[in-house]
Amino acid sequence: MTANGVLYILVFFLVLLALTKPLGLYMANLFEGKRTFLHPLLRPLERLVYRLTGVREDSEQRWTQYAASVIAFSLVGFLFVYIIQRLQGFLLLNPMGFSTGHAPGNATAMTPDLAFNTAVSFMTNTNWQSYGGETTLSYFVQMAALTVQNFVSAAAGIAVAIALIRGFARKQANSIGNFWVDLTRATVYVLLPLAFVFALFLCARGVPQTLKAYQKVTTIEGAAQTIAVGPVASQESIKMLGTNGGGFFNTNSAHPFENPTPLTNFTEILAILIISSGLTYTFGRMVGDTRQGWAVFAAMAFLFFAGVFICYPSEQAGNPQLARLGVATAATRTQPGGNMEGKEVRFGIASSALWATATTDASNGSVNSMHDSYTPLGGLIPMFNLQTDEVIFGGVGSGLYGILLYAIVGVFIAGLMVGRTPEYLGKKIEQKEVKMAMVAIIATAFVILVFTAMSMVARFAKNGYWNPPGPAIANLNNSGPHGLSEILYAYSSGAENNGSAFAGINVNTPWYNLTLGLAMLIGRFGFILPALAIAGSLAAKKKVPTTNGTLPTHGALFVGLLVGVIVVIGALTFFPALSLGPLVEHLVMREGRLFSSLLSVAPGFSPACAPMHRGAAWMLGIWS
Amino acid sequence: MWRQFAPAFRMMLFFTVLVGLVYPGLVTALSQALFHNQANGTLVEIRGRAVGSSLIGQNFTQPEYFHPRPSAAGSDGYDASASGASNYGSTNQKLIDRVKASVDQFRKENPDYQGPVPADLVTASGSGLDPDISAASAEAQAARVAKARGLTVDKVRQLIARHTKARTLGFLGEPRVNVLEINLALDRHFPAPR
Amino acid sequence: MAEARGKAQADTLRKTKTDSMAKRITSRGKIEFIPASKLRAGDVVTCEASDIIPGDGEVIEGIATVDESVITGESAPVIRESGGDRSAVTGGTKVLSDQIKVRITSNPGETFLDRMITLVEGAERQKTPNEIALNILIAGMTLIFLLAVVTLQPFAVFSVNSAGAGTVPSVAVFVSLLVCLIPTTIGGLLSAIGIAGMDRVMQHNVLAMSGKAVEASGDVDTLLLDKTGTITLGNRQAVEFIPAEGVSESEVADAAQLSSLADETPEGRSIVVLAKQKYRLRGRHVSEHEARFIPFTALTRMSGVDLDGRQLRKGAGDAILKFVQEQGGEVPASFTTIINNIARTGGTPLAVADGPRLLGVVHLKDIVKGGIKERMAQLRAMGIRSVMITGDNPLTAAAIANEAGVDDFLAQATPKDKMDFIKKEQGQGRLVAMTGDGTNDAPALAQADVGVAMNTGTMAAKEAGNMVDLDSNPTKLIEIVAIGKQLLITRGSLTTFSIMNDVSKYFAIIPAMFAATYPALEKLNIMRLRTPQSAVLAAVIFNALIIIALVPLALRGVRYRPQSAAGMLRRNLWIYGVGGFIAPFPFIWLIDRLLALFHLA
Numbered sequence A: 001m002t003a004n005g006v007l008y009i010l011v012f013f014l015v016l017l018a019l020t021k022p023l024g025l026y027m028a029n030l031f032e033g034k035r036t037f038l039h040p041l042l043r044p045l046e047r048l049v050y051r052l053t054g055v056r057e058d059s060e061q062r063w064t065q066y067a068a069s070v071i072a073f074s075l076v077g078f079l080f081v082y083i084i085q086r087l088q089g090f091l092l093l094n095p096m097g098f099s100t101g102h103a104p105g106n107a108t109a110m111t112p113d114l115a116f117n118t119a120v121s122f123m124t125n126t127n128w129q130s131y132g133g134e135t136t137l138s139y140f141v142q143m144a145a146l147t148v149q150n151f152v153s154a155a156a157g158i159a160v161a162i163a164l165i166r167g168f169a170r171k172q173a174n175s176i177g178n179f180w181v182d183l184t185r186a187t188v189y190v191l192l193p194l195a196f197v198f199a200l201f202l203c204a205r206g207v208p209q210t211l212k213a214y215q216k217v218t219t220i221e222g223a224a225q226t227i228a229v230g231p232v233a234s235q236e237s238i239k240m241l242g243t244n245g246g247g248f249f250n251t252n253s254a255h256p257f258e259n260p261t262p263l264t265n266f267t268e269i270l271a272i273l274i275i276s277s278g279l280t281y282t283f284g285r286m287v288g289d290t291r292q293g294w295a296v297f298a299a300m301a302f303l304f305f306a307g308v309f310i311c312y313p314s315e316q317a318g319n320p321q322l323a324r325l326g327v328a329t330a331a332t333r334t335q336p337g338g339n340m341e342g343k344e345v346r347f348g349i350a351s352s353a354l355w356a357t358a359t360t361d362a363s364n365g366s367v368n369s370m371h372d373s374y375t376p377l378g379g380l381i382p383m384f385n386l387q388t389d390e391v392i393f394g395g396v397g398s399g400l401y402g403i404l405l406y407a408i409v410g411v412f413i414a415g416l417m418v419g420r421t422p423e424y425l426g427k428k429i430e431q432k433e434v435k436m437a438m439v440a441i442i443a444t445a446f447v448i449l450v451f452t453a454m455s456m457v458a459r460f461a462k463n464g465y466w467n468p469p470g471p472a473i474a475n476l477n478n479s480g481p482h483g484l485s486e487i488l489y490a491y492s493s494g495a496e497n498n499g500s501a502f503a504g505i506n507v508n509t510p511w512y513n514l515t516l517g518l519a520m521l522i523g524r525f526g527f528i529l530p531a532l533a534i535a536g537s538l539a540a541k542k543k544v545p546t547t548n549g550t551l552p553t554h555g556a557l558f559v560g561l562l563v564g565v566i567v568v569i570g571a572l573t574f575f576p577a578l579s580l581g582p583l584v585e586h587l588v589m590r591e592g593r594l595f596s597s598l599l600s601v602a603p604g605f606s607p608a609c610a611p612m613h614r615g616a617a618w619m620l621g622i623w624s
Numbered sequence B: 001m002w003r004q005f006a007p008a009f010r011m012m013l014f015f016t017v018l019v020g021l022v023y024p025g026l027v028t029a030l031s032q033a034l035f036h037n038q039a040n041g042t043l044v045e046i047r048g049r050a051v052g053s054s055l056i057g058q059n060f061t062q063p064e065y066f067h068p069r070p071s072a073a074g075s076d077g078y079d080a081s082a083s084g085a086s087n088y089g090s091t092n093q094k095l096i097d098r099v100k101a102s103v104d105q106f107r108k109e110n111p112d113y114q115g116p117v118p119a120d121l122v123t124a125s126g127s128g129l130d131p132d133i134s135a136a137s138a139e140a141q142a143a144r145v146a147k148a149r150g151l152t153v154d155k156v157r158q159l160i161a162r163h164t165k166a167r168t169l170g171f172l173g174e175p176r177v178n179v180l181e182i183n184l185a186l187d188r189h190f191p192a193p194r
Numbered sequence C: 001m002a003e004a005r006g007k008a009q010a011d012t013l014r015k016t017k018t019d020s021m022a023k024r025i026t027s028r029g030k031i032e033f034i035p036a037s038k039l040r041a042g043d044v045v046t047c048e049a050s051d052i053i054p055g056d057g058e059v060i061e062g063i064a065t066v067d068e069s070v071i072t073g074e075s076a077p078v079i080r081e082s083g084g085d086r087s088a089v090t091g092g093t094k095v096l097s098d099q100i101k102v103r104i105t106s107n108p109g110e111t112f113l114d115r116m117i118t119l120v121e122g123a124e125r126q127k128t129p130n131e132i133a134l135n136i137l138i139a140g141m142t143l144i145f146l147l148a149v150v151t152l153q154p155f156a157v158f159s160v161n162s163a164g165a166g167t168v169p170s171v172a173v174f175v176s177l178l179v180c181l182i183p184t185t186i187g188g189l190l191s192a193i194g195i196a197g198m199d200r201v202m203q204h205n206v207l208a209m210s211g212k213a214v215e216a217s218g219d220v221d222t223l224l225l226d227k228t229g230t231i232t233l234g235n236r237q238a239v240e241f242i243p244a245e246g247v248s249e250s251e252v253a254d255a256a257q258l259s260s261l262a263d264e265t266p267e268g269r270s271i272v273v274l275a276k277q278k279y280r281l282r283g284r285h286v287s288e289h290e291a292r293f294i295p296f297t298a299l300t301r302m303s304g305v306d307l308d309g310r311q312l313r314k315g316a317g318d319a320i321l322k323f324v325q326e327q328g329g330e331v332p333a334s335f336t337t338i339i340n341n342i343a344r345t346g347g348t349p350l351a352v353a354d355g356p357r358l359l360g361v362v363h364l365k366d367i368v369k370g371g372i373k374e375r376m377a378q379l380r381a382m383g384i385r386s387v388m389i390t391g392d393n394p395l396t397a398a399a400i401a402n403e404a405g406v407d408d409f410l411a412q413a414t415p416k417d418k419m420d421f422i423k424k425e426q427g428q429g430r431l432v433a434m435t436g437d438g439t440n441d442a443p444a445l446a447q448a449d450v451g452v453a454m455n456t457g458t459m460a461a462k463e464a465g466n467m468v469d470l471d472s473n474p475t476k477l478i479e480i481v482a483i484g485k486q487l488l489i490t491r492g493s494l495t496t497f498s499i500m501n502d503v504s505k506y507f508a509i510i511p512a513m514f515a516a517t518y519p520a521l522e523k524l525n526i527m528r529l530r531t532p533q534s535a536v537l538a539a540v541i542f543n544a545l546i547i548i549a550l551v552p553l554a555l556r557g558v559r560y561r562p563q564s565a566a567g568m569l570r571r572n573l574w575i576y577g578v579g580g581f582i583a584p585f586p587f588i589w590l591i592d593r594l595l596a597l598f599h600l601a
Helices: A003-031 A039-053 A063-086 A112-123 A139-169 A179-204 A232-241 A262-286 A290-317 A350-361 A376-387 A398-417 A431-457 A481-495 A510-539 A556-591 A611-623 B002-034 B093-109 B135-149 B153-163 B179-189 C002-016 C112-121 C129-163 C171-181 C184-203 C211-218 C227-231 C249-260 C266-279 C317-326 C334-344 C372-381 C394-404 C415-427 C439-447 C459-464 C476-513 C519-524 C532-556 C565-582 C584-597
Strands: A215-218 A224-227 B043-046 B049-053 B176-178 C021-025 C031-035 C044-047 C057-067 C078-081 C094-097 C100-104 C206-208 C222-226 C232-243 C291-294 C302-307 C310-315 C348-354 C357-368 C385-389 C408-410 C432-436 C450-454 C467-469
Touching (some): A003 A262, A003 A290, A003 A350, A039 B002, A063 A139, A063 A179, A063 A510, A112 A139, A139 A262, A139 A398, A139 A510, A139 B002, A179 A232, A179 B002, A215 B049, A232 A262, A262 A398, A290 A350, A290 A556, A376 A481, A376 A556, A398 C129, A398 C565, A431 A481, A431 A510, A431 A556, A431 C129, A481 A510, A481 A556, A556 C476, A556 C519, B043 B179, B049 B179, B135 B153, B135 B179, B153 B179, C129 C171, C129 C184, C129 C476, C171 C476, C171 C532, C184 C206, C184 C211, C184 C476, C184 C532, C211 C450, C211 C467, C211 C476, C222 C227, C222 C415, C222 C476, C227 C385, C232 C249, C232 C266, C249 C266, C249 C302, C249 C310, C249 C348, C302 C317, C310 C317, C317 C334, C334 C348, C334 C357, C357 C394, C372 C385, C372 C394, C372 C476, C385 C394, C415 C432, C432 C439, C439 C459, C450 C459, C450 C476, C476 C519, C476 C532, C476 C565, C532 C584, C565 C584
Parallel strands (some): C222 C432, C432 C450, C450 C467
Antiparallel strands (some): A215 A224, B043 B049, C044 C100, C206 C467, C232 C357, C291 C302, C302 C310, C310 C348, C348 C357
């Protein structure tokens, strides 16, 4: 590690800390229905929404209605994105002619399974990309389909978190707010102003914003170069703020047009965590004890630092195999050193490692360097961040409701150890809360492990429909433990709605598109529905007064407990898998062992014959 | 639940118009007016002809130019319409083979340079379009460029020093040299003997 | 073990339930003999000396001494009489003297004895809410381990193929791994912990109607304690004689003693004793004199003696005042001051007069039980608010409350006040526990979350509460709370311990499983276990042994000390959390060495 790198990380954290309270306070006021300084400007717009959509601003919903609204909205969003993608060849703003006869030679076809995967991906705030943006999508799809989901899926996440906070804050109430109102306010007052200002800033620093076709130039040495451009800035800003992460371009924020300078890099990392961090303060504020919010923030901060300071030194140490070839891996005044494969010179090691940690702490999934090329321990951190359900600041909203579910589990066990029926923020934690929290934690673990395991051994006919390369592991770009990591990372990313990837694996096949799509759906709603159920159940409860016998949930002890629960549950679930992936890869890397290609394909099962898949194929037929 | 579909549909329609069309449209209009150059890709023109973007890396192979980093974008590298990375893991034989080839080629092209090869010069960037190399990587090529252009190494070093961008605010990012810009400066100040 | 003890107890109880004959009084007033099991609620029976009372009921006529040792274990007989708070009798107990008529209040199979038998047998034991929630958590963890282990097989297949070395571990190894990990054994211990908790309550001679009640007592926020018997010794005692102007102290003492000689109430006796101790006035035999004792009546509110022409009286301040004035005496101005001063300090003033002469005042004081202040401090540390219930006036109540160190008091409490107070506390989300014995306590007992009825109390009270204290010792509520807490702590601690164990077990088994495929994994084998076989075997053996080691802890319960929640959590997290993570390492290592020593693996 370099002193400059450490300074970078510390300054970053301090700025994040400084912004937490003002933004958190603003959101608390907003969602408690108070006037904010933006009301004079935006209130007319908010009112327009209600007038045009017929939503009654003052009506409240029970948790079941709230959940139904979330689901209905998501389903409609999915259909919008799916249809717009499938029709992109017939729609406007398609200067490169994707999905038409005059598409560029390197274009990717918009198949039904790809459209399904992408629609699910953006609707669930995952933004996993089985495609390369500049070779697949028209400007219209990027704007009217993807940018829209960047806003509303993030707003839906915030809404759910707010509903859960209300569950804690309210006493013997049967409603938890109104989804449509929360959604509208999160979009109009939080995301839209921030995104608008940020987009202009990014454009000023060099991010393109144009509807013109790709620029054709002839380079100094006389080669032809086609430079992809587009309405990038407007999508980039919300992609970072809404913890979406789906890049305009294939290589996401490593691409100089998404992230041209060190300054844009710094602000973009900040944008990943800012809203989620602010929500911890919103939480404390709305439950009437800001210390509670800071305790959650502290647990997140601890895990954040732990992750960064494992990832960063591992990357800075670099790959011993390259050092043996006479490559300088030590940082000097004139070069970053370390593991530069997949990283950009303008960012260097520290801010790449910081980004990798932050983007997986949150459910962002954007990257400014390629996680697949990280050292094993450097890559373990992003992967473990995903597998612990992205609760370190986390996705906008999802991070907060995620960590609150962990807090419920932690408080339950710890509460018993102080000899009382466990309670959190004055609400008794009973059967229903424990059950729902466990459902959420198990649901994601289930899809990650089961789909990864199936892909390890699934065999498909070569050049068949399901997976043209043949067995599912034939899509890997790396072999040995790193190959296992690639698949494990893919499903972790999908199930946790992250979207980043060990991107070497070719996932644009029906098998991966469908299973990853399912993983995203289960991951998203497997968390949202239990969180809302808990919100409903908590709201209906009385508030137990705090006594000396109450477990304090604002001190260092609670922070330690929360951190412990997150790490232990993550480790218990994924240690076996990780030990055959990044952990063993780290050990063999130091031994100097390399892996070239798979020695043989194991005898496995062939899921293509399973009725489930025939059903899926039939449904695909309808969609196409 | 079905009752929720009507508001869901209307909401989605409204937001598609608001944040899918009005918002990007407004940002486009403002950007084109305020930051015209950046909004269109920060293109660099020589005698009215676009030769590239100063933000997007392009390949240089001739000895009188500074060479950029290896690129995995597109099939031949530096395809600015298909960004991409190698995605090779640390224990991948292909990674070691490729780096070894790069190191060997570098040694062959730069016989005067004896030090260890800077890491960034033999590793593929994340985007495949990295416009920069580290100052050390530029320095490692200085002797070759000087020889190809018939200059003293010091002249080239001065140019490198002039084109080395420091860290923003003193701590953001890494010091770096923009390959296209320094090569344009070379052509401008020390035209290559043809 | 706890179950065995419960069973033995049930057998004894069942023996007492042997089919006795009942003497039922028919509607025409005749007595007929029918088996006790045929009795219905509403029947009236008669019981004489040496009869077994055939069923639960209320005494409607007569008074008798009853041996209740079958239920309470106390050999001393108790009085049961019609009307009032001592009218309840329990089936199976034995009448020792006299004759009573009893109206049966319960049908066969529903009597107190029946319920006690089912309770101690645990047949009716339902899982408590916390236990269910914990079971859900454990089931969830089991599911997670199942997932981790089942999916490990495909991962192993891939790894073996891509490494080109080793073999996929056999099914037996995967099963061993699963067996080591799943916390089902802890699941089994959970119910044992519950039974052990009930048993501990029972050892304190308290009958809990359900495990839920025991658990709820751990949650109690507010404890309602009756002043008399719980906080203070039952009786007031004389502590001082305060003379009126112009009267000597010994004169007051003498008069007070004389007037109390025939007073058999504890207060009266304490006056005699104090006079003896302080002024060496010996008890005199009043029979030597011409003495006429005036008993206390509700009307006069005083008692005393007419002796050698003197009219000695003692009683409430205003009553004596009236008496003195009637006799034509004067009342000194300082008198009311004295009375008020005593009242303000929580004492009861008892005025003494000799005819028209007001002699002075006896200061009767409620004696707070020794150690009560410390117990209240403990309760406060546990986060429990103690509230004293008393019929005294607020002034007196405040003084005693202060002396006893309770947090709050409810003075001049009527049953309705109690009820309202409980409802108010519950409205604020607090859990309330109380003790009670009288019929008028029944509604409050039923309303309270934990209601402990005294066994001496009425049937109504016993029905209303969810625990019955066979010793009728109201202080025991504090112990019950501690047991309830201990129960929850034990559950939480063992679960934490077992989950933390699993983390360390991974370090033993996973490197061993894949040592052949990836020799580099040996670095994770931090225990330096010798061979993969011995590593897996050692982990399995450790797993079996640790369960056995935990059983006594589960039954005895984790040690509980009254302290703040944070302190307790810190302590238990270190012992069972961190300890649970560390403990397996040395033991598995040791087992591995032992296996080597005996050439077992």
